[in-house]
Amino acid sequence: MAQHGFLPRMQAYFFDLDGCIYHGDRLSAGVVPLLDRLRQQGLSYVFLTNNSRLGAAEIGSRLEAMGLTVPDDRILPVTDIAGKYLRDKYGKLSVKTIGSDSLARNIAEAGHTPIAWDAPGADVVIVGRDTEFHYNKLQRIAADIGHGSRLIATNPDRYHPGQFGERVPETGSLLAAIEAVTGKTAECIGKPEPYMFEQAMQLCGAAPDSCVMVGDNLETDIRGSRQAGLRSVWITNGSAPGPAAEGGAEVLESRSSAAGFAPSGPARPDVVVNDMEELYQLVMQG
Structure with missing residues (x-):
């Protein structure tokens, strides 16, 4: 065959x-x-x-602009399952989200307590593709992990291909810095x-x-x-x-x-x- x-x-x-x-x-x-x-x-x-920056509705709108109409329930981004994953595995938590507004919104809608990135402590630090990542965030995350926060990543991808084949930095490239500083390996949700x-x-x-x-x-x-x-x-x-x-x-x-x-x-x-x-x-x- x-x-x-x-x-x-x-x-x-x-x-x-x-x-x-x-x-x-x-x-x-x-x-x-x-x-x-x-x-x-x-x-x-x-x-x-x-994709840890956009929810299903946002991705659906993007596809629509390209000429492809897809129902929202046929789109399953890690953005939309992160909060459920945490709740299914650990129950309701205090969560510091390093990533997009859509990811933070999903975490909150799943019943978790949001913690600002620059505030001390959280049960979990969840890392997605954060286009505003900077040195102070890295230092704050390292301190949180050092004090017992669990490190969870939306996905391990280090980059994704752009329109012309260029490498667009992804969650994994940020995660590499965090893991290097903390010596901890993140638990991942997505593929x-x-x-x-x-x-x-x-x-x-x-x-x-x-x-x-x-x-x-x-x-x-x-x-x-x-x-x-x-x-x-x-x-x-x-x-x-x-x-x-x-x-x-x-x-x-x-x-x-x-x-x-x-x-x-x-x-x-x-x-x-x-x-x-x-x-x-x-x-x-x-």
């Missing part, structure tokens, strides 16, 4: 956003007809994103950890073996989906070393390391394609 022979059996498709559905403010070719095809077949899809995948499967009412994750990030999308028991499609954006599903694990590990990640086993996708247009053609063949 062809490598992509499992695709017709999938009940739910999970898509990453940055570098997959869009690049900057430009939709990827093939996205609109692919989603139309899935809808025609009665299949579920959800956008899973480690590759299982929580986001589990939330998406519950949303779709689907089991792991009937779901496929489509993404461009080996460490978060591909490794995370593999660990959660899902199938996966790697979107290489033209940089593929060859068909990874036929034994390219060593090359993939090297590529994962070069991106600044610490490999913890093969991040081997089931299918490798150059772009979303190529995936659309595979789905049409099925």
